[in-house]
Every structure is written in C-alpha cells, then in structure tokens.
Amino acid sequence: MANLVFELEKKLPAIQGAPTGVQRNIDRMKTVLEEAGLMVLNPMGEAYTETRTDLEANITDAGKGTLQVLDVIKPVIYSSKEGTQSLLQKGVVIAGHK
Amino acid sequence: MTINFAIDLGTTNSLIARAKNGNIEIFKNPSGMKVTLPSVVAFRKDRILIGDKAKEYIEKEPSNVFASFKRKMGTNESFFVASNGSFKTPVELSTMILQELRNFIFTGETPESVIITIPASFDTIQSNATKEAGYAAGFREVLLLQEPIAASLAFANKEGSDAGKWLVYDLGGGTFDVALVKIDEDEMKVVDHEGDNFFGGVDFDHLLITELFVPYLENKYNIQDLSGKMLSAGGKYNKLYYQLLYKAEEAKITLSNHSNAEVEFDMEDESGVSHEVFFTIERAQFNALIRERILSSITFIRSLLVRNNLTASDITEIVLVGGSTYIPLVRGLLTEELQIPVNTSIDPTTAVVEGAAYYAGSRVSRLEQSGRGSGGQGMGGQGSGVQGSVGQSADGRAGGGQAASLIEVKTAYQHHSREQEEYFAASIKHAPAGAQYRITRADGGFDSGVKQVTERISEMLLLLPNTQNVFYLKIYDGQGLPLPVAIPEITIIQGKFSIHGQPLPNDICLEVDDVENNTTHLEVIFERNAILPIRKSITKTLSRTIVKGSEDQLLINVLEGSRYSSPQSNLPIGIVSIAGKDLAADLIKGCDIDLSFEISESRDITVTAYISMIDAEFSQVFNPSVRAVNLVRMQEEADYLYRVGKRQLDNLLTKERYEESAVLQQAMDELKVLQRKIRSLKEDDVTDIKYQLDDQKRKLAQVVAAAERGDRMLELKEEYFYKKMSYESLLQQSGDDAMKKRLEAISMDENEWINQCSSQFLRLKISEMDRLIWNIRKKDLGYVTNLYLHYAMKPDNAYSDVRQIKALKSRGDEALQRKNADEILSVIYRMYDLLIDKDDDEMIKGTGLRG
Numbered sequence: 001m002a003n004l005v006f007e008l009e010k011k012l013p014a015i016q017g018a019p020t021g022v023q024r025n026i027d028r029m030k031t032v033l034e035e036a037g038l039m040v041l042n043p044m045g046e047a048y049t050e051t052r053t054d055l056e057a058n059i060t061d062a063g064k065g066t067l068q069v070l071d072v073i074k075p076v077i078y079s080s081k082e083g084t085q086s087l088l089q090k091g092v093v094i095a096g097h098k
Numbered sequence: 099m100t101i102n103f104a105i106d107l108g109t110t111n112s113l114i115a116r117a118k119n120g121n122i123e124i125f126k127n128p129s130g131m132k133v134t135l136p137s138v139v140a141f142r143k144d145r146i147l148i149g150d151k152a153k154e155y156i157e158k159e160p161s162n163v164f165a166s167f168k169r170k171m172g173t174n175e176s177f178f179v180a181s182n183g184s185f186k187t188p189v190e191l192s193t194m195i196l197q198e199l200r201n202f203i204f205t206g207e208t209p210e211s212v213i214i215t216i217p218a219s220f221d222t223i224q225s226n227a228t229k230e231a232g233y234a235a236g237f238r239e240v241l242l243l244q245e246p247i248a249a250s251l252a253f254a255n256k257e258g259s260d261a262g263k264w265l266v267y268d269l270g271g272g273t274f275d276v277a278l279v280k281i282d283e284d285e286m287k288v289v290d291h292e293g294d295n296f297f298g299g300v301d302f303d304h305l306l307i308t309e310l311f312v313p314y315l316e317n318k319y320n321i322q323d324l325s326g327k328m329l330s331a332g333g334k335y336n337k338l339y340y341q342l343l344y345k346a347e348e349a350k351i352t353l354s355n356h357s358n359a360e361v362e363f364d365m366e367d368e369s370g371v372s373h374e375v376f377f378t379i380e381r382a383q384f385n386a387l388i389r390e391r392i393l394s395s396i397t398f399i400r401s402l403l404v405r406n407n408l409t410a411s412d413i414t415e416i417v418l419v420g421g422s423t424y425i426p427l428v429r430g431l432l433t434e435e436l437q438i439p440v441n442t443s444i445d446p447t448t449a450v451v452e453g454a455a456y457y458a459g460s461r462v463s464r465l466e467q468s469g470r471g472s473g474g475q476g477m478g479g480q481g482s483g484v485q486g487s488v489g490q491s492a493d494g495r496a497g498g499g500q501a502a503s504l505i506e507v508k509t510a511y512q513h514h515s516r517e518q519e520e521y522f523a524a525s526i527k528h529a530p531a532g533a534q535y536r537i538t539r540a541d542g543g544f545d546s547g548v549k550q551v552t553e554r555i556s557e558m559l560l561l562l563p564n565t566q567n568v569f570y571l572k573i574y575d576g577q578g579l580p581l582p583v584a585i586p587e588i589t590i591i592q593g594k595f596s597i598h599g600q601p602l603p604n605d606i607c608l609e610v611d612d613v614e615n616n617t618t619h620l621e622v623i624f625e626r627n628a629i630l631p632i633r634k635s636i637t638k639t640l641s642r643t644i645v646k647g648s649e650d651q652l653l654i655n656v657l658e659g660s661r662y663s664s665p666q667s668n669l670p671i672g673i674v675s676i677a678g679k680d681l682a683a684d685l686i687k688g689c690d691i692d693l694s695f696e697i698s699e700s701r702d703i704t705v706t707a708y709i710s711m712i713d714a715e716f717s718q719v720f721n722p723s724v725r726a727v728n729l730v731r732m733q734e735e736a737d738y739l740y741r742v743g744k745r746q747l748d749n750l751l752t753k754e755r756y757e758e759s760a761v762l763q764q765a766m767d768e769l770k771v772l773q774r775k776i777r778s779l780k781e782d783d784v785t786d787i788k789y790q791l792d793d794q795k796r797k798l799a800q801v802v803a804a805a806e807r808g809d810r811m812l813e814l815k816e817e818y819f820y821k822k823m824s825y826e827s828l829l830q831q832s833g834d835d836a837m838k839k840r841l842e843a844i845s846m847d848e849n850e851w852i853n854q855c856s857s858q859f860l861r862l863k864i865s866e867m868d869r870l871i872w873n874i875r876k877k878d879l880g881y882v883t884n885l886y887l888h889y890a891m892k893p894d895n896a897y898s899d900v901r902q903i904k905a906l907k908s909r910g911d912e913a914l915q916r917k918n919a920d921e922i923l924s925v926i927y928r929m930y931d932l933l934i935d936k937d938d939d940e941m942i943k944g945t946g947l948r949g
Contacts (some may be wrong), residue, residue, distance in 0.1 A: 015366075024692060024708055031635045041563075046518070050142055050151050052560060053129035054543035058340030059158040070337060071364075073344055078562065080539060085565060087542035089232065090150075092128050094340050 002040045003089075005029045006075040037063040037084065043069045048095035054087055066075035069097045101241065103200055103209040104454035105230065107192060107216070109168045109299070110271040112137050113451040114199040116207075117459025122452050125202035129542040133448060134382050135198060138165040139191050140178045145547035148198040167191045168217075169295060171231075172224035189231045194548075196235035197578040208580075211239035211465055213458040215248045215450050218277045218291040234581040239465050243457055245450050246277030246288050249419045252453030253444045254286075261268035262414040263289070265399065265438070269428065270420035276399050278406060278413075290406050292398045299350070299390065299422035303565055305387045306346040306379070307339075311361070312798045314377060319367040335828070337366055353381045354424040369938070385427045387745040390429055392486055396435050415441045419449045452566045461618040485722045487874070502581040504528040505573065514591050515561060522588065524571065530574025537588070540568040554858040564593040602626045606697070609655040611641040611944030612858065614865055618944055620668065620856040622661040623695050630701065635694040641948035644685040646654065648678030652685065652694060652946035653731060654707055656720075662855035667797035670792065672703045672720035673728045683712050691947070733776045736795055743802045758805065765801040772798065806857050813850070814860045821864060825871050832874060862949075881920045882926070890928045906932075 009026050013017055033040060041054075048057055048067040054076045059067065076091035106113045111134040115124040124133045130150060140152035140163040147155070155163045161180035176185040196214075202805070216228050216727050225242055229802040232240030232514050246266035263280040275293040308325060316324045317791040328339035345361050352359035362376045403409065416438050422428065423446045433440050444452070458747045508525040510518055533551040537559065544560045550571065550769070561567045569588035573581045594706065606910060607620035624632055643648050653675050659668030676685075689711040707716040749761040772794055779788060822845060844866045851859065875881045897903040906925050913921035 012372070014374070016822055021710060021713060021715075023709075027635065028637065028692060031637075039562075050140075050145070050147055050155070051544055051558075052545055053151060053545040054560075056130075056150060057154045058343065059647060060336040062295075073341065076543070078543070083566075085541040085562060087130060089339065092344060094337050096337065 002033050002038050002077050003074055005033065006040060006042065006072075010072070024050070033054050037078055037080040038088070041076040041078070041091070042072055043076060043091050043093060044072050045069060049077075053073055054090060055086070055095075056090045056092050057095040058093070065097060068098055069093045099463050101209075101211040101213060101239070101458040102455070103203075103211065104213040104243075104649075105196060105215070105453055106245070106452075107168065107195065107214050107231075107268065108137055108271045109166050109295075110137060110691075111135060112195050112199055113448060113469075114202050115455040116203075116209075117446070117453045117455045120459070122455045124451060125199075125204065125446055126456075127202055128405065129545050131542065133193065135202070136165070137168065137192075137195050138163060139167075139186075139194050140164075141181045141186075142547065143181060144870070145549045146194070147547045148194055151545065151547070164191055166295075172221065174225040181756065187229050189234065192228065192231035193234040194578065196231055196237075200235065200271045208236075208841070210237060211241075211463040212237045213241045213243050213454045214463070215243050215245045217275060217293075218244045218246050218288040219275070219293060220244075222409075234577060236577065239463060241458075244277075244288050245275070245419075246279050246291065247286055247454035248451070248457065249417055249444070249449040250279050250286060250453065251372070251456050252449045253417050253441055255453070255456050256443050257320070263408070264413055264414050264441075265394075265402075265416045266419055267416050267423065267432065268419040269395065269422040270298050271302055271422070272296070272396055274398075275297060276395070276402060278402060278408075284782050292400055292402045294395070296579060297395065301391060302350055302384075302388050302422070302425070303343060303346040305383065305391075306349060307342050309387050310379060311342050315365070315375070317714045319365075319373065323370055329421050342364075344641050349372060349379055350384070350425070351386050353379065354426060357381050373744040388425070388427060389431070392431050394599065396431060399436065406912065410436045410438050413438045414635070415439045417441050417449075418446050421447050449629070463614075470798065486733035490833050501530045501575065502573075502583045505581065505583045507571070507573075507583060507585050507746070509571070509585070511559070511588060511590065516593060517561070518563075518592075519558045520590050520592075521556065521561045522556065522559050522569075523555050525867075526573070528550050529552065529573065530575055530581075532942070533581070534574045534576075534578065535571060536573050537569050538568065538588075544569070548578070559588070559590065561590060563591040566591050571915065593794050599836035601629055602632075602697075604658045605661040606671070606695070606703075607657050607661050607665075607668065607821045608693070608695075608947070609653070609657060609945050610638065610947045612862055612865065612949050613641050613859075613944070615861050615863070617858050618656065618665050618854075619949060620661050620665055621738065622665070623656070630697055630699045633694065633696045635692065638693060638947045640685055640687050640689050640691060640946055641944055642946055644676070644678050644681065644946060646678060646681045646684045648676045650946075651730065652676040653728065653944055654705055654947070655728075655731065656695065656703060656705060656745060662851045664799060664803055664856035664858050666739055667796050667803055667856070669796065670727060672718070673731065674707060674716055674718050675704050675728055675730075676707065676709075676716055681712070682714070685709065685711065710826065729776065729779060729781055729783075729788060732788070732792055732795060733773070735771060735799075736773045736776055739795070739802050740766065740773065741797055742806070743769060745800075746802065746805050749810075750805070761801065762805045765798050765805075768833065769798050803856055804880060810857055811860065814864070816858055818860055818864050818867075821867055823873075825867055828874065834874070837870065837874065841867065844870065876923055877919060879917055879919045879922075882922050883929050886914065886922050886926050887931070889926060890935075896934060897929070898934050900933055903929065903932055 005026060012022060012026070030040065043055060045067050048055065048069050060070065071094040072091060074089065074092040075094070077089040078085045079088040100117070102117045104115050112134055113124060113135070115122050127149065129134055135149045137152045138149065138152040138156065140147040140159070142155070142162065144865050150161055153165070156165060157635045164177050164186065165179065169452050170188040171192065173188065176187050177191070178185055212232060214228055214232050216225055219846065220228070228238045234486060245268065248264050249268070250264065261281050263278060266277045266279055267708055268275040273295050274297040275291060277291040278289040280289055285654055287669070291384060312324045315321060324335060327333045328335040341363055343362055349359040358378050360376065360378050364372060364374055366372050413470065416432055418429070418440060429440050429442065432438065438720050472554040507524055509522070509524045511522040522537070531549045534548050535551050535555060537557055541562060543562060546557050549555070559569055567590045570583045571588060573583050574579055603626065605622050605626045606624040607622050609618050610621050612619050623634055640652065653673060655665070655670060656672035657665060657668035658671045689709065692708040694706045695760045703720040704717065704722070705717065708715045743762060747759055747762050747766060772791060775791055825841055829841060839924050844863060890910060894900045906928055910925040913925060
C-alpha cells in the first residue's frame with residue numbers, strides 16, 4: 001500500500017488539471033500509514049554513497065564526483081514500533097551524475 | 099554438543115542457518131533483513147563493502163569488485179585490487195563472505211564449528227581451499243557437505259525418503275548444476291553431476307528486455323537502436339536500462355504466480371517528451387522466450403543419465419534448488435520431457451542451507467568431544483556482559499580478549515543534529531596491527547563497510563529524520579574477528595528533538611463533542627513538551643448537520659492547557675468558525691472534515707479545514723500575541739457554566755454545605771454579570787474587552803469545576819472505579835484478552851489524571867469503558883431484556899410520540915418471547931430516540947466535530 005501511495009504521488013505532477021483534492025487524499029493515506037507505524041521516505045535528489053544500506057542502487061555511469069539519486073523506483077520504508085525503527089523495505093533507486 | 103551452524107557459500111548468494119531443537123532458523127542480514135547475502139566483495143577507496151552494496155558497484159568499478167570467485171577456489175589465481183594495488187585470493191574473498199555471514203547471527207552466539215556446503219564438482223584442492231576460508235573466518239572446526247546432498251537432506255527430512263535415486267536440479271541467478279544422488283546402504287551420495295557456469299535467472303531477465311521490452315518501446319516511440327543507446331556509456335537511455343532490468347526481474351517473479359504481469363514505468367522519447375509506459379506480458383510470451391534455454395539444461399540431464407546407464411524411470415524424483423526453479427515452465431518442462439515427478443516441497447532458495455543445518459544439528463562437534471568449549475558464549479557478543487570500562491575483555495580465543503583489553507576508544511560527535519548527516523570522530527589507541535572497524539546504524543539503513551583502524555578515525559553518519567539514531571562501532575582484529583571492546587552506543591537525535599527547537603509548555607487540544615453525554619471534551623493534538631515546529635493532520639466527522647444559510651456554526655476550537663481540564667477553563671488560541679450563512683450547501687452530519695494543525699517555531703498556529711463534501715477549504719493563521727475569541731462561543735460557554743454551576747449550587751444548599759456554596763454563589767453572581775456583558779458586546783468590537791471577559795470566564799470555569807470536583811467528581815470517580823472493577827471481572831470471565839487490553843488502555847496513566855481531570859474527561863473515560871463492555875453485553879439476552887424492561891416501564895408520555903412508543907412496546911414484547919437479543923436491541927434504540935428527558939440539563943451546544 002505504501003508503495004502504491006508513493007507511486008500515485010510521483011505521477012500526480014504529470015497529470016495536468018488534476019483536482020487539488022487528489023493530493024489531499026494522498027496526504028490522508030500517508031497519515032494513515034504513519035499512524036500504522038510506517039515511515040515512507042523519498043530519497044529523490046539526495047546524495048548517494050556506498051554507506052547507504054537503506055538504498056538498493058543501480059549506478060548508471062562511470063563518471064566521477066558525488067553520486068545522486070536520479071530516480072526512485074521504490075521508496076524507503078521503515079517500520080516503527082515502540083519508538084524503534086527498523087528498515088522494512090530498501091529504496092530501489094537509480095544513482096548517477098546529474 | 100552438536101555443530102548446529104551451517105553456511106551455504108554460494109557462487110551468487112550465501113546464507114547462514116542454525117539448527118535448534120530440530121527446527122531450522124535462517125539468519126537475516128541486519129541491514130535489509132534478507133536471508134541472502136550476495137557473494138560479492140568491493141574494495142572502495144578506504145573501505146570494504148560486502149554483499150548488496152558491493153554488488154551495486156560491479157558495473158561501475160569492475161576492477162575493484164569481485165564476484166563468482168567461488169569458481170576460482172583452489173586455483174593460484176589472484177585478483178588485483180586496483181583501488182589499493184593489493185592482490186586478493188579467492189580464499190581471502192570467501193573468508194570475508196563467511197565473516198559477514200557471522201554478523202547475521204543476532205543471538206550473540208559465536209560458533210566455533212560450522213558446516214559449509216560445496217558444489218558436487220569441487221575436487222580435494224577446492225574443498226581444502228573452502229576449509230581454509232572457514233578457518234580464516236574464525237571457525238576452529240569446518241566440515242564440508244556437498245550442495246546436492248544438503249538439498250536432498252532438506253527434502254528427505256520433510257518427505258521421509260529413505261531409498262532410491264533422484265536428481266537435484268539447481269538453477270540459480272547465474273549458475274546451473276544438476277546432480278544424481280542416491281541412497282545406498284543408508285549412505286547418501288552424489289553419483290555424478292553436470293553443470294553450466296554461465297546460465298541462470300539473469301539470462302531470463304535479459305531475454306525479456308531484448309526480446310520484448312526493447313522492440314515494444316522502439317516501435318511505439320519510434321526509437322532506433324534502443325539497446326545500443328541504453329548500453330553505451332553516458333548514453334541517453336542509461337537510466338532506462340537499469341529501470342528495465344528491475345522491471346524485468348519483477349515481471350519474471352510475478353509470472354511465476356500469475357498468468358500475466360503488468361509492466362509500468364515512465365520514460366522520455368527521443369524528443370524529450372515524457373511517457374507513462376504501461377503494457378502487459380502474458381506468461382505464454384515469457385515461456386516462449388526461455389523455452390530453448392531450459393530445454394538445453396534438460397539435455398545436460400539426459401547426457402548425465404546416459405552416462406550412468408540410467409533411464410528416466412530409474413529416477414524417483416527431481417528436487418528443485420535455486421530461485422529460478424520457481425518458474426512454472428522449468429517445473430513443467432522437466433516433468434513433460436523427462437516424465438519424472440518434480441518435488442516442490444522445499445523452498446528452492448534456502449534448501450541447501452536448511453539441509454546443511456539439519457546435518458549440523460546431528461553432527462557432534464569434535465571440539466566438544468576433546469573437552470573444549472564450543473564457544474556458544476563469550477567473545478563480546480550481545481549479552482556477554484561486556485559493559486563498563488572501555489577495553490574490558492570478556493574472554494575469548496587466544497589473543498582476542500587480551501588485545502581488546504588494551505584498546506582505548508574515545509568518541510566525539512554532536513548528540514543532536516539538524517543535518518541529514520553528522521560528523522563522527524574517534525581516537526583508537528593500542529589496537530592490534532591490521533585491526534579494522536565498522537559502524538552500523540541500528541535500524542539497518544547505514545553501514546560504513548569494513549575500514550582500517552588508524553589512531554584517528556572519522557565518518558559521516560547518515561541520519562534518519564526526526565528520530566533518535568543509534569549507531570554501533572565495532573572493532574575487529576586483522577583476521578576480521580570481532581574484538582570484545584565495549585564501546586557505548588553512538589546516539590544522535592535528528593531534527594525535531596533538536597535542542598534548538600522550543601518545547602510546548604502545555605498540551606494543545608481540540609474541543610470536540612461528546613454526543614452521548616451532551617457535552618464537549620478535549621482531544622489532544624500536540625502533547626506538552628513536543629518540539630516546535632510541529633504539524634499534524636486528523637480527520638473528524640460532523641456530529642450534526644449545519645444547514646446552509648442558518649445561524650449555526652461549525653467550530654474548530656484550539657485550546658492550550660491540560661488535556662484533562664474542561665474546554666471552558668483552557669486558553670483559546672485559535673478558533674475557526676464555519677457559519678451556515680457562509681455555506682454554499684448544507685453540511686450533512688457524518689461527513690468527513692480533514693483538519694491540519696501547524697505550529698511554527700514562533701508559535702503561529704495555522705488551522706486548515708477541508709470539507710471534501712463541498713470541496714471547500716478554510717484556513718486561518720493565529721498569532722500568539724493576538725488571542726482568538728469567538729463571541730458566540732463565549733456566550734454559549736458562559737450559559738453552560740451557569741447551568742452547571744446552578745445545579746451544583748442547589749445541590750450544595752440541599753446538603754447544607756453553606757461554606758462551599760458561598761464561594762460558588764459569588765461565582766454565579768459574577769457569571770450573571772459576565773453573561774450580560776458578553777451579550778452587550780458587538781461582534782466587531784475592537785477593544786480588549788472580549789479578552790478580559792474570556793479571562794474572567796476561564797477563572798469562573800475553574801471555580802465551577804472546583805465545586806464540582808469536590809462533589810460531582812466524587813460521584814464520578816466512584817462510578818469510574820466501580821465500573822472499571824466490575825468490567826475487569828466481567829472480562830476475566832469472558833477470557834477475551836483483546837478486550838482486556840483495550841480496557842487497560844482506557845485506564846492507562848490513571849494516576850496522572852485521576853485527581854486533576856475535569857468531569858467531562860472522567861465522563862469520557864466512563865463512556866469509553868461503557869462502549870467497550872456494551873459489545874459484550876449486547877449479546878447477553880438477560881442484560882438486553884432488563885434494559886428493555888427499564889424503558890418499557892416508563893410511562894408513554896415520557897416519550898415524544900405516544901402512538902409510536904405503543905407500537906414499539908408491543909413489538910418489544912413479542913421479541914422478548916422470541917428471545918431474540920438483536921431484535922430487542924433494535925426496539926431499545928428506537929425507544930431511546932423517542933425519550934424526551936435524556937438528562938440534558940447540562941447540555942452545551944457542541945462544536946459540530948464528533949469526538
């Protein structure tokens with residue numbers, strides 16, 4: 001469910017003339033997920049390093065310099081129980097140079 | 099003592115498991131929680147990565163990343179590591195994988211004996227090389243077991259097979275093996291084997307891309323040579339290639355369980371226009387692509403049988419191993435072509451390690467036999483008691499404990515951070531030569547990889563937002579074995595808990611209706627001490643219909659003060675009123691309203707209400723220096739307080755408690771004046787008077803509440819405790835644990851609120867308990883009958899419609915005879931609706947938001 005909500009949100013900007021209520025519905029779904037103890041993170045645009053075990057990266061080119069998350073196929077999901085987080089789903093991303 | 103631990107040291111993936119009391123537990127990678135560890139090692143600039151992270155760099159830095167080194171075991175071949183100019187042997191790389199697998203053991207055990215599986219094709223030199231890797235990884239006893247035997251053990255333990263010949267068909271991600279196994283005189287052995295080191299599931303993914311995805315995209319978006327463009331360095335479609343690889347694998351897995359798979363992704367065409375691509379792949383299409391490859395694997399089996407003078411009828415079954423054997427066509431073709439039944443009773447991914455663990459669970463350790471400890475404890479694992487001063491040893495193998503006792507570690511870092519990553523530094527003194535360290539985050543989202551210890555180390559620690567991040571720093575000796583050095587956890591609080599943020603001095607609450615008790619109560623939005631800025635969204639339903647054009651209003655009343663007090667005695671800090679006259683349509687009872695509350699660091703409060711039914715948003719920002727007072731609401735509250743106070747005053751006078759009544763009497767006089775003043779105030783008054791009146795109202799509310807507390811509260815408390823006790827015993831009898839837990843949750847933190855809460859709050863708690871118990875009682879015919887009789891005994895004129903109540907009573911009497919609890923209940927509900935006097939004396943007009 002968290003993945004579907006993420007995908008919906010990702011597609012929303014591309015839909016021209018989408019009613020504003022859609023974003024509200026998505027926000028509400030995200031709130032429900034948060035209350036159920038799921039933290040969904042979108043690493044889009046963040047720096048990528050080899051220490052990020054929260055991400056499963058496909059690295060696109062052999063260039064030099066800091067790698068960046070260029071696309072997010074699946075978001076990172078942590079589950080939270082009694083204040084302690086644990087990684088539930090690694091984010092699937094494409095990393096490369098901008 | 100049995101060996102218990104087993105490792106499947108695979109070409110593509112490795113696993114570790116343990117046998118305990120006949121059950122097998124497969125350990126998961128603490129980072130990512132997968133049971134499989136890719137058998138890949140990467141040497142980055144200053145750190146070593148093992149497993150998933152290493153695999154990511156295979157294509158980017160092939161000269162520093164090593165995979166499939168199992169195939170080179172026992173050869174003189176060494177791998178040149180370009181990043182540091184060193185050479186690594188296959189044994190050394192395998193050692194790293196084995197050590198990494200040891201880290202999966204979350205129980206803190208440090209096994210000294212292990213079973214490691216090897217392919218049937220391994221000769222003595224290759225087998226010895228595997229043993230060598232095992233010893234180097236810190237095991238003192240290493241026993242080898244052939245993979246097909248291990249898989250056979252896994253299925254034999256499930257199926258109880260004890261004789262015959264069978265085939266173990268192992269098709270993994272990148273390799274294929276088939277082995278002929280037989281049991282002869284109670285001994286299970288591999289008779290012959292065959293394999294292809296360059297055939298596996300990855301080939302199927304590539305076939306999907308080249309034969310289906312690419313032609314579809316080329317055709318649909320008019321792209322020439324998409325394959326070439328995807329694979330050329332720095333090409334426009336590089337990103338698409340990786341996206342397709344992922345989608346192909348996903349589709350392949352889906353097609354193992356479904357007849358078709360939907361593929362969905364975004365891409366840009368040659369002219370830069372973005373498209374949402376969506377198409378379906380049928381299993382038949384996928385089968386057509388991979389058929390030839392699978393048939394060629396069957397050719398291997400045929401030649402194996404011919405070589406051993408066997409026919410298919412000599413084979414009892416085929417045992418499947420490896421993730422690619424989930425594919426239905428693999429299973430189907432094997433049965434169809436060879437006419438041999440396929441056994442699918444074991445999990446192909448874990449079969450080898452499971453079987454090896456069964457074996458480990460039955461093999462007695464030689465170390466134990468020779469009188470030495472098997473090392474279940476010690477060596478600084480969790481629970482080994484290595485707390486206290488840094489560097490203390492908790493025993494262990496030769497050298498480890500002693501070396502560790504000398505190590506001094508001092509750490510330095512910010513305990514609070516508002517950054518996404520935080521700088522960490524430590525000084526490590528007296529570490530043995532070649533010592534290594536590793537920092538991991540407790541939730542599995544960060545791993546520094548293995549790094550060389552120097553006197554000063556540093557690392558940028560990646561932080562999870564708005565939470566407490568816990569990291570562990572561990573030190574290993576030159577062989578990669580953990581040194582029992584007690585280093586305190588590294589704890590960094592990110593974001594909202596930052597010391598820079600201001601805590602809220604009081605609870606921030608929303609006033610909502612308590613429909614059953616005809617009153618309102620407070621619902622906490624933000625708890626006291628929460629750190630600003632803060633935001634929260636909630637959804638409420640309307641408790642009554644607000645008619646378009648009417649004077650009625652829906653109130654979103656945000657108050658500051660204890661959540662246990664009454665709404666009237668808390669400070670109003672933001673109120674949004676949505677009046678009937680401002681509405682374009684009626685707001686129907688039961689419709690949803692999304693509320694979001696946001697408090698900035700400067701304590702500005704933004705309240706936003708969105709009503710989906712009429713697609714309208716109402717938003718208002720309240721400044722802390724400007725109080726929010728709604729005159730209509732203040733008037734309703736003053737009237738309500740007067741009614742409650744009057745009732746209480748009469749009560750006190752009847753009981754001749756003159757001293758207390760004098761205080762209340764004075765408050766009532768003041769309330770009368772206050773009511774007059776509020777009524778005379780104009781809605782658009784710009785003076786401070788309304789704030790002064792609100793202050794007075796709150797003070798008087800406290801006097802009324804105090805008068806109630808001494809008397810009414812006593813009754814309510816008695817009712818609360820009595821009901822709690824009787825409900826507890828009722829639930830005890832019913833044995834419903836879930837309900838018991840819910841009752842406990844209602845009375846949670848009771849000591850904190852019982853002596854300071856308002857009557858509304860206590861009534862709310864009682865109602866919550868009543869509602870909970872009602873779910874049990876409404877099924878109890880005796881209880882329902884008594885309840886009906888209670889209402890039926892009331893005279894007809896106590897109800898608003900005499901004709902209807904007569905009809906209901908006659909229906910109720912009939913339902914009583916039928917002993918139908920549900921039917922009696924429905925009559926009771928209707929009767930209650932018609933009841934005129936529902937103890938509405940203390941009623942206050944609600945906010946319109948259901949609590």
